[in-house]
Amino acid sequence: MSKQVYNFGAGPAMLPVPVMERIRDEFLDFQGMGISIIEISHRAKQFEKVLVDAQERFRQLTNLPDNYKILFVHGGARMQFSALPLNLAGRSATKKCLYVETGNFAKLAHKDAKPFGDIRVIASSAATNYDRIPVLDPSMIDQDAAYLHLTGNNTLYGSRWQTFPETGAVPLIVDQTSEMLSRVLDFSKFGCVYAGLQKNLGPAGTAIVVIREDLLEYASPQTPTLLNYKVCAADNSLTNTANTFAIYVTGLVLEWLHEQGGVAAIEKVNEQKAQILYKLIDSGDFYRGVILPEFRGTMNVSFNLATPELEEKFLKEAGAAGLYALKGHRSVGGIRASIYNAMPLAGVEALAGFMQEFQRKNG
């Protein structure tokens, strides 16, 4: 038995152990075919079933209305930063697209969109180092805009939109990369949501895009075929060779989530896990939370210690104790515990125990 390691990496992140075991067990012989899932054609009937089952399971877990398409697209979440304006800016005569900047990825989203529309940042929390979600008054949402883009959960910091704003006729687009299926959301409120798979769903490099059908009609003629959501929907994500392995793993993760009781059940566990860490952080000033309490999410818990040297010591000793990848993102520093759906309660308890002991010795 190898030593117990808990992986707190922000992504690629840990996957549920039973999913990993199943992948191992059927890797060389997929469903009695005598060959691996990664060797069969994306057009084989066995793979098509994998794809359709994953889509159906996702639809069921999110209670997704029938007028939404579920796409698997190449290039991870960041590719969608360009694909979104290419597909949707045409909804507005002036290609006006609204963005709220709540962190590093929210900033990259509007930066990457810039060549393809009249990109407006209508609110930002940059001035306070993204320690909050800025106020967004409905009057700030220009009803002529093609869409409003938000980042649901800000991976580097751990803030999230606790509720999403009413946007009137303007479709709401949400980057859910670091919170997909971690809490119950009403998908009928969104025009489009998307997520790189590598946190709550599967391997990196592919994204899931969930889009309302009426939004498939606005792609600019310059949209590359593989970024065109209408083409992708028409081909059911098989325009070219899909990332069959990523879709297969996602299907297994969705199955696992279903077995855990679905999104409502995992949301409760996620809250419990995050509260264990936040309670400890709030119990004194040894650990200092990065995000104002009312904006905290449950997926990424970020905090600092008094000095960079003490943080270095924390990371070194945590690593030796089997608590892996707790270093904050290079642009933020400090400590970040990413505790996605697959992180068991026991992993968070192990971290909390370590934190208490570290404080006792160094406080």
Ligand SMILES: Cc1ncc(COP(=O)(O)O)c(C=O)c1O
């Ligand atoms: C919120 C968010 N959006 C986008 C991305 C970029 O994802 P990808 O690396 O799949 O392009 C990340 C990656 O961590 C993320 O956390």
